[in-house]
Amino acid sequence: YVSCINHTGQHHNGHYFKIVPTNLWPEIPFLIMRFNNQGLEPDKNEDCFVIETNQSRKKFCGRLLQATCNVVFNIFVPKDRTECEYILFTSHGTHTHPPPPGRRTPQELIAGLMSVISRINDPALTTNGLLKNPALREFCLQHQGKSLIDVHKSFANMDKVSVLIYKQRLLSYPEGQDIAGVEHEFKTRHLGNPDAYIQRIYNDGANILIFCFFKQQAKLLLQLESYECEMGFKRLYNSEEKEIVFTTFSQEHGKVITLARVLVNRESVVLYERMFSMFFDTVSKLFEVPILWFHIHGRGFRAMVMDMDTKQMPGFGRYLSGIDPQRRHWQWHVKHAVVYCTIHFQHGVERAVGIGTRRPTSLWHRMISLQHCQSAEEYMTLCDLLMNDKVQGWARHKRHPIIASGLNKYCSDVDPEIWDKLRKNTNATEQTHYKSDSMGRRLSLLRAIHYGEILDRRDYQQEAVRTWHGIGHTYRSTALTTRYEEANRRESKLSLIHYHCITNIFLKRLSLKENFRQGRSGDVTMMTTTFLTFYQRQHLLV
Structure with missing residues (x-):
């Protein structure tokens, strides 16, 4: 061990004491020699080729010598600059030291590099990210170089570049990249802007909801009879922050279109209820039209497709109950307006029984058959029969009326004609999550919003170009x-x-x-x- 000379036995008495790790035991003889001032005498003839300026703090190093110079500079400045506009400069003597290194970067180069960083406009920009950016290569070519060092030797110190990136980040994002930065972005860039992407922010200190969509996306939403809604969990850095997306699949264009994104910081029934209420209220105020639902008002939206989320489902039902003049129970509204994703249902079956045989007599096939029962009585009877197998808990869950209503047409109060027309899956939301994740995962709030803005702008613009000019978003046929x-x-x-x-x-x-x-x-x-x-x-x- 290594300890202070005042260390006594087993009691450390606050003095230094450290066990030597086993991997350093071969070095113990060397440590003993160093502590006893034995061996390893410094080389008197060792040369040092370090050159520092007089402003450097390294000049106080004991082995660095400060060179003197006998050169004398004289500057003569006239008393009356109006009569004589010139200044006289003289130099006497010969320099006896090497020229000082050019450490100071010209101000015009710093301003140019700051402009490049500002144009990139990436809140997570790093030094390596800047070096591989095409904008930097263009900057170097403008100054007859292939790299920053070719532009000026002082850029060999990469800390100088890091400082410039940090300085520009403070100028562009003075409030950071979390909720404070998003609120600053909303006030300075989106509030009152006809091309705004951040439409509304709710922050009461505990609950955060950020509503992001373009006006063109909301216009597409109002033209639909149904849409898909699902939450994503992998896009944001903070594990408590999640993204809810509203999407649809355009049969005419063969393309998934993102309708809106809502970033939240928790998952609860109350938050879902508030989210749906504020989202549709924002859309209503944006176009000055009421949001209507067919089963309540006789016209408007017919259904929402979702997975069997135990928080989203009652939250959506409570929102509908809040706009219902008769204030009917939320479960009544769920039966009339919710359809569950068949893909999630099949995944649930596989989790319950595994990926086994799929013969007509198999348990897997009997469980899947719940979707194809031709009456509510047949559905409930099959659930009762499945409760005798090893999936009793699963069957009991699927027998619940608000679950059955979203899985089988004959158990639902959704118009059968509308039911047959609906896409009964959330593949559109899954593809939206996939596209978003391709731009990056574990992002800050502000960066996720910026990338979402890029993707959503492309979506509605591709839809508009296809509608007005007939240009598809891909060469492949979407028939x-x-x-x-x-x-x-x-x-x-x-x-x-x-x-x-x-x-x-x-x-x-x-x-x-x-x-x-x-x-x-x-x-x-x-x-x-x-x-x-x-x-x-x-x-x-x-």
């Missing part, structure tokens, strides 16, 4: 038949891959490869029958 054929092609490719994988497993287990080499393949018919039986057991054939 239903083409997409169906592409899905079949992918499924066939995956089936072929699975087939080859299972073939290899089968051959390894039966050691047929070695038997074939020795000419003892056996009966081909029996082998084929055995292989097909094995293939079916892998749950890849229905």
Whole structure:
């Protein structure tokens, strides 16, 4: 161990005491020599080639010598500058020291680099991010260089560049990148702007809701009969902050269109109720039209597609109950306006029973059949039968009236004609989350809003160009038949891959490869029958 000379035994008495790690035990003889001032005498003839300016704090280092110079400068300034506009400068003597290094960067270069950083306008910009940005390469070419060091030698010190980035960040985002920075951005750039993206901010100190959408997106929303809504969890750095997206899939354009984003800092029934109320209130005030729902007012929105979120569902129902003149219970509104995502339902089935066989007699098939029951009585009967299997809790949950109403047309109070027209999945929201995550994950609030603004502006502009000029967002055909054929092609490719994988497993287990080499393949018919039986057991054939 290493300790203070005043350290006494087991009692440290506040004096320094540190156990030497085992990986440093081979160095203990060296440490003893250093503590006893033995060996390792400094090299008297060692040369030092460091050159510092007189303003450097390193000049106080004991081994640095301050060079003197006998050169004398004289400057003569006339008393009356109006009569004589010139100043006389003289120099006497010869310099006896090397020229000082050029550490000071010309002010015009600093201003130019600050302008480049300002144009990039990235609150998370780093030194490496700046070095690989095309705007910096253009700046270097303007000054006949390929790098910052070519522009001026003082940029060899990268801390100088880091300081400029930090300075510009303070100028552009004086309130930071969290909620204070978002509020500052809203007041200085979006409030009163006809092209505003941040439409409203609610912050009571505990609950935060940031409503982000363009006016063009809200206009598209008002033209729809239904939309999809889902929460994303991976985009923001703070794990408590989440993003709720409103989306739709345009059958005419074959494209997912994001309608709005709401950033929140918690997940609760009360927050969902407040979110829906404030969101539709903001849209209503933006266009000066009331927000109507068909089952309440006889016209307006018909349904919302969502997953079976135990907080979003009652929060949305309470919002509808709040705008209902008769103040009917929120569960009544859920039965009339909510449809659940069938993909999430199937994932729930797989979590309950696993990815097993999917034969018509399998438990998986019976659970999936809940969506296809032809009456409410048949649905409830099947739920009762499933409660006798190992999925009793799952079946009890699906038997609840507000869950059944969103899964089966005959249990729902949504107009059957509307039910058949709806896309009963939230694939559009999943694709929106995927596009957003491709711009980056674990982002600050302000940065996530900036990237969302880029994506949402592109969405509504692509929709407008397709409507008015007939230019699609991709060369691929977006027709239903083409997409169906592409899905079949992918499924066939995956089936072929699975087939080859299972073939290899089968051959390894039966050691047929070695038997074939020795000419003892056996009966081909029996082998084929055995292989097909094995293939079916892998749950890849229905």
